[in-house]
Amino acid sequence: MRLFLIGLVIGVILVFIFINFGLTSRLNQPLLFNHKIHKEAGVECIQCHPFFKEQRFSGMPNVTICIECHKDPVTQNPEEEKIREFYKKGKVFRWNRIYEQPDHVFFSHRRHVVLAKMDCKDCHGPIEESEKPLTKAWVKMTMKWCMECHTKKKASNDCLVCHI
């Protein structure tokens, strides 16, 4: 019986290893994007994420945006060549999302960035320092985390403010 229980534990652990492996492997991004270099080159967040001041979502950059600067090689990085390859083949980037709210949460970037005058890093952390794509979120965006900030900033915690 003891052995059976040991087996049970091993089994459960195996499952979670598989799931974890599955999740992280999904986070392979189509491009090894380096936020830091771009920031240092003077590129503003809004140039690649064009909508966070006007819409609920910030917008993920696609080939058409990247190619504006990378039409001709800027560096020797082989990753950069990928952009032109994608562009030539008419393909688009399928970024894996790291931060994603469930359907029943109404989150608006504009509300937070424009109206509440928050910075990107308040929720996304020091993303501009990152040299490689993130594999997991900087912060786990739980309801508790949202509500604590709302309390601190005296924003409403009425359920209807976020849940639709």
Add this chain to the structure above:
Amino acid sequence: MKLSRRDFLKMGGGIGVGIALGGGFWKWGQPPPSSKLLPPGIEKWVPTVCGQCLGGCGILVRMIDGWATNIIGNPLHPINRGALCPKGIAALQGLYDPDRIRSPLKRIGKRGEGRWQPISWKEAIQEISNQLRELRENGEPHKLVVLGGRYRGLMRLLWERFLEVYGSPNYIDNQFRWDGIPMEGLFLTQGIHTLFTFDFENVKYLLSFSAPLLDSYWFPIHALKAFGQFRRGRTGQRGRLVQIEPRLSITGMKADEWIPIQPGTEGILALGIAHMIIKEGLYDKEFVLKNTFGFENWVDSKEQTHIGFHDFVLSEFPPQRVSSKTGIPIDTIIRLSREFATNQPSLAIGYRDRPFHQMAVWALNGLVGAIDRRGGILIPKSIPFQPFPSPSKDRAARKGLERKRIDEVRESPFGIDQPYLFAKNSISGIPYRPKILFLYYSNPFFSNPCPEFFQRAFDQIPFIVSFSPYMDDTTQYVDLILPDHTPLERWQDDPLFLNNGFPVLGIRQPVTPPIHQTRATGDVLIDLARSLGGEIEKAFPWKDFKEVLLYGLKGIYESRRGDVFGLEYDEAWIRMLQRGGWWDPSYKSFEEFWELLLEKGGWWDPIYEFGERERIYKTPSKKFEFYSQGIKGVLLSSKGEEDSSFLPHWEESVPKEEEKYPFILNIFKTMALDGRNANQPWLQGILGPHLFEKWATWVEINPITASKYDISDGDWVWVESPHGKIKVKARLYQGAMPHVVNIPFGNGHRTGGRWSKKIGENPYRLLGLELDSLTGQPIHGNTRVKIYKA
């Protein structure tokens, strides 16, 4: 530690259970994948014109990432000004219907069996043009017939042009419906074949003779939007609506008074009311004297005296007689006539009853002068499209056009096409039998009374093509399907007018590229012409239907009238300028005009000119005719010289087998379904709100009658007529007359998608083939049925 085989198995079992449990928990924690929304995107509102019915509403479609996600009314479009009817919103479900026809289909099994093979557009067009070419080579181009249904605009001209250069006189218009526009009444009194409007907004007293104003009006939004204005839009004046109808319909519920009437006797009631108005001298004497013909007795050029409406009505339709036929008390008739005549402006409106019954209702409007006035019947100006150049025809075409039409419509007094005669002649082969039939916007196996008759006719036609985007009862029975786009995917014009007579042209533009491999029928027609070559090809110099549209629009641009849609207050301004001889549009070039049309949704001319007699009265007397001279010329041979044949009169349909079939069958339509749109679940869910009926066909029976027949609410019953029987759910309804049973039309498709196939029953299968001798169309309300428990 040594592992025995037994221990190993134990551990393995543990691991297995562990994986199962862990995996199960994980799976359990995941939301089901189907209920996940797509991520938000940038929204764009594209203006176009709704195509769910003929209301012509301007809509804005909310597009996100190429998906149409919602529809609202276009606030600039003067017909609806931001409002909609339920059908308009459900167009989303029409567009994304999962059971749409996705590519051209060729029949491989027997007709009606439903076995199809998808083919390419090239093959499909090749196949049709081969057939068309062969027919012409055999010298029989007249054997091509097009059966067209309800739609509007240049597409009709395109079909007629195609048939003209091909050499067939046979475009058969199959859009007659009882709840449709009472056009024969207009023709008999004003000599006009075109459309007209009722200026509801300015009416004070509206007398409706079974007109389906709020149930299934021919342009729903016109009535719905006007109703709010009619009731409460004018300070200190609330419009009064009296609904005379055999069934308490939605219109009846919303009316101030519902007066039940024996079905089919609305015409004699109108004459009874006319009798009282004349007897009491309450009619508009000035209007009658100046603008009407045939009111008093008159003498013709041969010095023969004819009886006028005045004497005829006074002698023939006393209230006693009318009361006994209609079942309406005499004092009600007297009261109605006084109310109608004294509450000016008043208006009488009917349905597409038999022609002289329509004329009887029209005569009431003549008596109170409700013609060409505020709160009356208005005749809008037409829209100045650039006419197509007249095509040159080759010998084959000229010969074909000399042939008689298959429905012999040129001999019909009203000039309305006669689909029943087409079917009858196709069966008999006299004068000839069609060889190729095109179906465009027409589904006679479902939406024509006595559908079996059409099936028999189709059995005689060797090659049938349907252009329907959905599988329907008739399309199931054809040889080749060339699926059209749905209205949200195509270019089209939509010429119409407002209730106050202002002409309006909506532009329908694609909001999304075609979702499936469908093609606009206009484009296909141009392709067909091209593949036939010769004069036919030359008659179609356009690349596609969009070019046809642009060609037609040139005429509007050059007419120097009207403007593109603007805000409501713009209207007064444009009108003022135009009256003063100024015309100051918001565009300078045709390109600018076109761009503005696409941005705003269309063009309109906010002007109605009263008192243009040539436009209002096209009768021989150039007046409103109580005695129809227009029809007299055509009818003489068949009906004789009897004066009463040309005055509004009543034609009684004699009840048959009253003992065997005790009930009169009254078929009505609902706002949601009028023959189309059964594939849209939202509309299926709102069919009969007064009885909470959804997704069904039911029969409304008076509770006292039902108890006599031992029928309870919700029982399944057979409704049987001499022509057929259907099984429907019985619903007891206090708004049903004791000897009349009411069944809604709209469901009962024998084929179609998952949401329309085999839902409910089609009451048109209970109807026989009793046609009106003048129009060639079925007669309303003269079928009797019996009911028994299933």
Add this chain to the structure above:
Amino acid sequence: MHRWGMVIDLDKCTACQTCVVACLAENNIALIGPEESAKGRTIHWIELVPYIQGEYPHVKVRLIPRPCMHCDHPPCTKVCPVYATYLNEEGIVAQINYRCIGCRYCTTACPYTVKYFNWYEPRWPDEMRGALNRDVSIRTKGVVEKCTFCHHRLLKAREKAKAEGRDLLPEDYVPACVEACPSGAMYFGDLNDPFSTVSQLSRERRAFRLMEDLGTEPKVYYLSEGM
């Protein structure tokens, strides 16, 4: 503070049910087929309720469009064991579907029967998935849902007004049913503002509310038919 309310003029209402369909489209309400409908399991946040009085030929039928009344004393919120439904500061009776445990106490408590239970997993054919409204969450099987006065529109309208640096105007926030009404029979606005259309109409002679004697204080007013 706003206090949102609605006025429906039954004299102008044509019973066309545009409001019903507009709501279905706006709020991603599940498609309920014929068999399920026959069991009375359809979901309509706004629905026409018939009142048939009298006998033939003296019949009067009233069809009353009935959304959630958003009562000031809502009976439904008092019975909710998990605070999934409650009255918020602006007078909207909220229903937080993800919080709901599906006990259906509130559906029983509501005298207007505006609360609907999801008997089935809402499903759409793949061809239709993208046509859903991305502003409104999809419910799951086993939760209760109801009219929210299109609260998501308020969120968006308020955000827009604030971003443009102005106050919320009455025309900024209109529920889908009111927006679509062809005869202009429906009005929506702030009942606290004494000059708003709804507040003026709610004080009109013809104004009444459904089941007023229950003391629920609904915020949906009706204007009766006739003079």
